Amino acid sequence: MRPRILWTDYLAHNKTLGSKLQLIDEELFKVLMEASSEPKILYDAAIHPIKSGGKRLRPLLVLLGCEAVTGDFMKALSVAVAIEIIHTSSLIHDDLIDQDSERRGAPTVHMKYDNNMAILSGDLLISKAMQMISDNSSIKVRRAIAQACIEMCEGECLDVSFKKSPETVTEENYLKMVGKKTGALVRAAAECGGIIGGGTKHQVRSLAKYGEFLGLSLQLRDDVHEILTTETGPEASLNNCLLGQGSNLVLIHSFRNSDKSQQNLLRSLFTSNADCHRLRDATNVFENSMSIQHVERLSERFEKEAKEAIIGMNFRNQRILEDLAGHVTRN
Amino acid sequence: MHPTKPANLPLSSLRHRNLLKAKLSLVEDELFRVLQSSPSAQTLYEASLHPIKSGGKRLRPLLSLLSCEAVGSDFKKALPVATAIELIHTASLIHDDLIDDDIKRREAPTVHVRYDRDTAILSGDLLISKAMQIISENSPVRVRRIVSSTCVEMSEGEYMDMVFKSSPEDATEENYLKMARKKTGVLVGAAACGAIMGGGSARAKSFRIMKKT
Numbered sequence: 001m002r003p004r005i006l007w008t009d010y011l012a013h014n015k016t017l018g019s020k021l022q023l024i025d026e027e028l029f030k031v032l033m034e035a036s037s038e039p040k041i042l043y044d045a046a047i048h049p050i051k052s053g054g055k056r057l058r059p060l061l062v063l064l065g066c067e068a069v070t071g072d073f074m075k076a077l078s079v080a081v082a083i084e085i086i087h088t089s090s091l092i093h094d095d096l097i098d099q100d101s102e103r104r105g106a107p108t109v110h111m112k113y114d115n116n117m118a119i120l121s122g123d124l125l126i127s128k129a130m131q132m133i134s135d136n137s138s139i140k141v142r143r144a145i146a147q148a149c150i151e152m153c154e155g156e157c158l159d160v161s162f163k164k165s166p167e168t169v170t171e172e173n174y175l176k177m178v179g180k181k182t183g184a185l186v187r188a189a190a191e192c193g194g195i196i197g198g199g200t201k202h203q204v205r206s207l208a209k210y211g212e213f214l215g216l217s218l219q220l221r222d223d224v225h226e227i228l229t230t231e232t233g234p235e236a237s238l239n240n241c242l243l244g245q246g247s248n249l250v251l252i253h254s255f256r257n258s259d260k261s262q263q264n265l266l267r268s269l270f271t272s273n274a275d276c277h278r279l280r281d282a283t284n285v286f287e288n289s290m291s292i293q294h295v296e297r298l299s300e301r302f303e304k305e306a307k308e309a310i311i312g313m314n315f316r317n318q319r320i321l322e323d324l325a326g327h328v329t330r331n
Numbered sequence: 332m333h334p335t336k337p338a339n340l341p342l343s344s345l346r347h348r349n350l351l352k353a354k355l356s357l358v359e360d361e362l363f364r365v366l367q368s369s370p371s372a373q374t375l376y377e378a379s380l381h382p383i384k385s386g387g388k389r390l391r392p393l394l395s396l397l398s399c400e401a402v403g404s405d406f407k408k409a410l411p412v413a414t415a416i417e418l419i420h421t422a423s424l425i426h427d428d429l430i431d432d433d434i435k436r437r438e439a440p441t442v443h444v445r446y447d448r449d450t451a452i453l454s455g456d457l458l459i460s461k462a463m464q465i466i467s468e469n470s471p472v473r474v475r476r477i478v479s480s481t482c483v484e485m486s487e488g489e490y491m492d493m494v495f496k497s498s499p500e501d502a503t504e505e506n507y508l509k510m511a512r513k514k515t516g517v518l519v520g521a522a523a524c525g526a527i528m529g530g531g532s533a534r535a536k537s538f539r540i541m542k543k544t
Contacts, residue, residue, distance in 0.1 A: 161374070
């Protein structure tokens with residue numbers, strides 16, 4: 001695997017992005033503090049995952065999309081924050097659905113509080129975001145964001161169904177799901193930035209494409225990461241991913257490109273907790289089917305397409321956007 | 332809290348009743364159009380429509396249409412916002428039923444019982460997003476503001492209700508009414524959006540306050 005710089009290190013060495021992220025966090029907390037009301041514990045639960053960190057990729061893309069066409073990005077700040085709030089709402093509900101116990105090094109909302117609190121704090125956040133974009137954004141921005149929210153629900157629903165029967169999923173359908181679950185909001189982020197900045201139709205469309213490919217590339221990198229952490233860390237990660245915390249293209253590809261006995265091995269891993277020995281066998285199956293390489297190549301292809309989408313658009317920060325596409329990782 | 336039988340509308344004349352029915356059938360068409368199944372996530376759309384198909388009073392959309400008419404405008408102008416309000420109401424029913432683990436609603440199994448918990452969470456989210464899409468399209472900022480703050484208050488109200496249910500001895504009448512206002516009152520009051528769509532202003536506002544109290 002191509003060595004990658006961690007996202008946090010990348011930002012530490014990148015002053016322009018670092019200062020934008022600081023701005024985003026300041027505004028995010030300011031908005032949430034001002035919005036905080038009674039019952040306090042409900043607001044605490046909603047803010048909890050935002051406090052635990054996160055890449056802030058989506059709000060960053062809103063600012064960068066705006067900067068690309070105007071040079072100024074401050075007027076996109078409030079939509080940037082709204083999009084991060086929508087993202088957080090989806091994380092809270094998805095974690096509950098997937099029964100994930102940790103996110104960003106902290107317990108997930110349904111673990112720290114309870115299931116009901118997770119449902120309501122997610123609902124609260126999406127309503128807050130809706131309130132923010134209701135006030136002063138254009139119809140195009142509102143339309144793009146609402147569309148993304150709908151697609152995210154559809155995508156998560158597909159993901160849940162894929163988990164139940166990974167052997168029936170094709171690569172095409174998997175990518176369609178990722179396009180909705182992850183791609184839609186990343187796409188809307190870059191697109192809204194361009195709209196707010198007053199970009200031309202062409203510019204806005206190219207930013208949307210950039211965002212969509214970036215989202216796909218990011219998700220596939222995550223898929224590989226999930227499988228590979230088993231080599232260095234505890235087998236728990238692979239076990240989790242096999243047992244149903246999100247579907248994974250490495251697994252899907254491997255299933256479609258293995259013989260009967262290997263398929264049986266993988267299938268047995270979908271359905272019950274496996275010991276370390278069998279997990280190592282699974283890693284061998286992935287190697288035989290060259291699935292990790294395949295997904296990595298695909299991720300690189302999307303990264304390339306993201307970069308190509310913004311060529312020739314006279315974007316002021318084209319280099320920054322290109323560079324970013326190559327560096328987005330989970331951590 | 333939500334009677335399962337259709338309310339007896341206090342209208343003596345059959346003609347009026349038929350007019351209301353005609354209005355509601357337009358709302359019905361809109362609801363089905365908005366939730367037309369998407370081939371990629373069929374179950375999700377089916378689950379979202381499930382509580383709508385099982386009936387319901389449609390009090391909220393009806394009030395929106397009537398409040399539009401009340402200010403002297405064509406009720407059709409309020410059709411989108413009436414639809415959005417019913418979608419939000421349905422979303423809250425799905426999530427509330429899941430939270431309270433109610434197994435029946437409108438004589439039919441609730442979404443988390445008929446489908447499962449995950450589908451109930453996501454179909455509620457989908458309905459909120461669809462409502463957001465509708466009001467994003469063609470309502471003025473005042474309407475968007477009322478609808479979105481209503482959603483915020485409903486989440487707060489449902490949380491308060493949850494707490495009251497687990498420890499009713501701690502609830503005061505004052506707090507109970509505060510909860511009921513947030514959980515139920517504000518969305519009914521949001522019918523004032525119909526009047527805004529119809530071009531009314533001050534009168535619309537008084538309508539909203541009336542519904543809150």
